[in-house]
Amino acid sequence: MDLQQMRYVVAVAETRNFTRAAERCFVVQSSLSHRIAGLERELGVRLFARSSRRVDLTDAGAAFLVGARECLAAADRAVADAAAATGVVRGRLAVGVIVTTAAVDVPELLQRYRARHPDVHVVLRPGHSAELAAAIRNGDLDIAFLGLPESERPSGVESVVLDHDKHVLVVQAEHRLAGASQVALREITEETFVDFAHGSPGRAQSDEAFAAAGLVREVAYEAGAGELMTRLIARGLGVALLPSAFIRPLAADNPELALVPVVDGPRRIEWLAWSRFNPSPATRAMLDVLGVVRHA
Structure with a gap:
């Protein structure tokens, strides 16, 4: 054999x-x-x-x-x-990325990584934070960019905080709230919402905020990609709560969307996570490019 x-x-x-x-x-x-x-x-x-x-x-x-x-x-x-x-990094690097990653410009990061380590084959895998963290624990991913509610942190993996962010309300430009200076959750509970799939960390961020305020809302459309959500909103099918760092660049180029601050809205933390067990040379090289200090 x-x-x-x-x-x-x-x-x-x-x-x-x-x-x-x-x-x-x-x-x-x-x-x-x-x-x-x-x-x-x-x-x-x-x-x-x-x-x-x-x-x-x-x-x-x-x-x-x-x-x-x-x-x-x-x-x-x-x-x-x-x-x-011998000082040469080779092999494969499997990277997990949530669709709303904003703390790191992933293409720019990979450009810098490739300039230093051109012999590494990089595989990108999109997904939601829970499944990406599980894939790291199972050995299917080497490293991942995650987004979680403030009440959670990645479990069973090494991790560092990349950024803290607040959600904003995303509405059609002609929506009644498009020109508001700010809103509270109680003012939008009657709206029809577009959100991520039930049970995903992206969805949990908004669900937890409404639950903490003792409020209930209707989610009529579930989508797995932020850009698809914005297209639904632009058609007037609903509104959404999305991380501000992710949605602001998209909204800046889309006159059909308007963003409204939410005083008691969801907050999230973006994390970088990697395996606790003997990270590969390619993983260690990526952590070095990111400037992450690893502890023995």
């Missing part, structure tokens, strides 16, 4: 197709199929159930896949550690 066989198994498992797996691995299909068949003979089990139309993992294949991925990750880490010992 060797690492290349494991890579072939992972490729077939992820593509569910021997031809596409061979293309991904830059090898002819007959060679890939031969190596997997040889591995199955060595193990004494079938890893894949094959038919003319589909390829599925067997129970043994699913069990093998877990260990294969761990072995490949360990091998990649060994290569990266060896390179880092």
Whole structure:
């Protein structure tokens, strides 16, 4: 058994197709199929159930896949550690980003990072804060930019605060409150709201603020992206509470939107989070670019 066989198994498992797996691995299909068949003979089990139309993992294949991925990750880490010992940072950096990240200009950050470490392959993964933090704990992400209510902080990960922010009310430019100097939550409870999905940290920031004030509101539209929310608002379908640092640049270029300060509105904290367990050289390099001081 060797690492290349494991890579072939992972490729077939992820593509569910021997031809596409061979293309991904830059090898002819007959060679890939031969190596997997040889591995199955060595193990004494079938890893894949094959038919003319589909390829599925067997129970043994699913069990093998877990260990294969761990072995490949360990091998990649060994290569990266060896390179880092010579002063060269290589490997893969998986970065999680919430859609309303504002404390850091992510493209500008990646530009600086690439200038220093051009051999690192960066993978960006959008998502909400809870799932991104869980992905760090599970080893699926190396680092992430999160946004949480003031009452919460990332758990099970290393983290530093990047910024504190207040939410503002986002309304259509022709809305009755568009010219208001400020509003309170009790003045907007009858409005129809656009917000993030129920249960997400982005939604929780507003839900907690209304609950603390003893108020109830209606959320008619749930969306996963801030820009989609602003398009719904511009059509007059509802209003939203969004972090000011995120929405102000978007509203500045959109005359169909107006922003109103909220005196008792939600507040959030933006965090940078990374794994507590032996961060990779690529992760340590990103923390250095961000100027984060790590403690032993």
